[in-house]
Amino acid sequence: MPRFPYPPLLSAELRLLELHPGLPDDRLTGTVFHRILSPEDGELPDFEALSYCWGDQSRPEQVKLATERPTPGEQSDQSSDSGHVDIGPNLASALRALRYRDCKRVLWCDSICINQQDTVEREGQVQRMADVYMFAERVIAWLGPATPWASMAMETVRQVGNRHFPQEADTPWLYQNMTPHASAPTTNRSGIEITYGEPIPFSQDQWHSFEKLLDLNWHRRLWTHQEIVFANQETSIVRLGEEEMPWARYKDAVAFICTYPWGPLTAILLDPARCTRNEFVFVYKVAAIDCAVKQHASWIDALAFTEKYDCSDDRDRLYALRGLLQPDIARCIRVDYTKSAKEIAASACVTHLEQRRNLDFLRLCNSTTSPTWAVDLQKPLSVFEVSSDAGARSAASARLIKPGVLEVAGLTCDEITRKPIDLPGSKSFENIKEYLETLLMAFRDLTGNDDFHRDDKCVDELITAMTYGDLWDFSALRTESPPSGLRIALETGRLLVQHWVTAMANGEDSFHTMFHPRYYPATACTRTRNGTLACVPLESRSGDIIVTLLGLRCNLVLRPQPQDGSYEVVGPCYHPGFSDGQAVLGDDFCGWERGWCNKRHHLVFWKEGEPLRLRDPRLDRVPLPFGYSEYNPVVYHIDTVTWTHKDEHEEYMENERIYDPRMSEHRLKERGVPIERFRLI
Structure with a gap:
C-alpha cells in the first residue's frame, strides 16, 4: 500500500483522525479530515487530543488512512486517497487501547495529524500546539502500555486520591490519620532497621511501583509538560494500559505522595536520586498548572x-x-x-x-x-540570577553587524589575573562535613590565610561572593523585617563560618548550613587585578576581562581575541565592586544606603529619618532629556519608577519605559563616561 497522500492544510485548519472501531488485534484504520480551529471566531471542532511520547521509532507499525472530503454544507461519507502512515509502537498501543469496539472516536495526535514529511507544515502546526491542547474537549495523557506493576501503581495513586482528596474537601493537602501498611518494610537493603519519622502507608512493592510510574517518559518530556498544562484539568484523563483515572485526581494524589515527608525512603527506593529528580519535575508541572499566570514574560x-x-x-x-x-x-x-x-x-x-x-x-x-x-x-x-543591576536601568546599545558578530556598548571594569577556584555545590558530596571541608579549604586558598575566620572583613567578602550579594544587608527587606533563613545577614554568616571552623577543629559531625554556592555558571571564585573577590565561570582564565554592558543586569567575563580585537563570551559573573551600576554612575550614593527590591526589580535607597527612595541619588544632578518625564505607577500595590516621552507613539516605547533615558549611550558619553564598543563573536 502506498504512503498516505496528505492534502495541504489551510492556515486556520488542523487535521483530525476519525479512529475506526475494532477489536484489540484488528488492524488500525481511520479517516483523516480537516476542520477549522479558530478560537477567535468561535470555530471549535469536537475532538480529544492525545498527549504521549513518540518513543522508539525503529520498529514502526502501519495505520491505514483515507481522506474525507465533505462538500460545502454537508458531511460526506465518501473516502478517497487511501494510504498508510508509519507510527511508533507507543502510539500504536495507545490507539489500540483507546479505540472503541462499536463506534468511531475523533482524536488529534501529532504523528498522524501533522504531515511529518512537510517541514513547512510542521513549523506552522508547532506554533498552534497550545491551541490544540487548550481547546480540545479533553486531553488523554497516555503514559504507556500495560506493565506488570501498572495496576498496583495506579491503585496506590487511587488509594491516596480517594482517601485524601474527597470531592467536598477544601484542603486536599491534609494528612488524615494514615497508618503503616502491614507489609511496610522494616529494614533497608543492608538489613539495618528502619525507624520512621512518620507512618509509611504503603508496602515496599507499592513504593517500587510508584517509583516506576513516576519514571515513565511521559512525566519527563518537555512537550507533554506544555500539553497537560494547557489541557482542561477537569475533563482530561490519564491512561496506563487499561488503567484509567481522572487527571485532576491523579495530579493531586501524585503530588501529595511526592511532597509529603514520609521518612527515610532512600532505604526503600530503587534509585533515590532519580526518583527525587522525577518528583521535582512532577511537582513543577503541578505548580505550572495551578499558577494563575501560565504564560511567562521571558x-x-x-x-x-x-x-x-x-x-x-x-x-x-x-x-x-x-x-x-x-x-x-x-x-x-x-x-x-x-x-x-x-x-x-x-x-x-x-x-x-x-x-x-x-x-x-x-x-x-x-x-x-x-x-x-x-x-x-x-x-x-x-x-544567572543576581539581586543587583550592573547596567543601572540602561537600555542596550547593541546591533548584529554581521552574522555571528554582535556589537555591544559597555565599559571594562576589571581583569582576571589568576586561575579561579571552584566552589562546588553541596549535592556533589556524600555528606555535609566533606562539603564544608572542601569549602573551607577553598576559603583559605582564596584569602591566603589559615585564620581568615578571625577577620570579619575577610569573612564578609567571602559571604558576599558566595551569595552573589543576595543578603539581608543589601536588600530592601532590611527596612521591613529582620534577617531570616531565606536571606541571611552578614552577621549570621560570620557566625556560621566560625562555627564550621570550630566544629571541624573539634572533630564534630553536626553542622548548621544556611547558604551554599548557587548552581549557576559563575560557581568559581578569584581575586581580580583590583583585588576584589569575584564569582566567575570556572572556565575563566588569566587575561579575561570583566565588563559592564548597557542593558545587562549582571557583569560579564569576556576573552580578548588578539588577532582581530573581538571578544568571546566566557559567561556571566558577579563582581561586588560593579554590581550596582558603579561602572557607569560611580560609587557615591550621597549618604544613602542601597538595597535590591525583589518586588520592584530595581534598587531602592534609604536613610535614617527619610522615607524609602526609589530614585537613584547618583542621578540627582542629571536632568531628564527634553520631552521626558518621570512617573510612579502602582502595579499590584507596588509603586515603582518609570519614564515616558511626550511624543510616545511607537509600540516599542512600552519597553522603553523601564529604562532611564539618562542612561543611553550617547548621553553617558556626553557626561564623560568612557563607553566602549565590544564585538562579541
Missing part, C-alpha cells in the same frame, strides 16, 4: 526550567516554550526546522534584543562555540 527565564525535562531534539527546548510564553515574547522564537539549534538560539537572541532592548540572554551564556553570545541548547542550562 523566554530566557522559562528556558532554564527545561533543563529538568527530556528533549529528543534540542531545538524543541525553545519551540516547546512558545505556548508557555506571552504572545509578543513567543514571536522571538521563530519555528524553523531547517536551522540548527545554535542558529535558532542566536536568532531568538537578536529578536529579543530588537523587541526588549536588553541583553538578558547573556545571562544564559554557556557556549564554547561561535557565536558565544548565544546559548548552547545542547549543554546544561542555567540562568
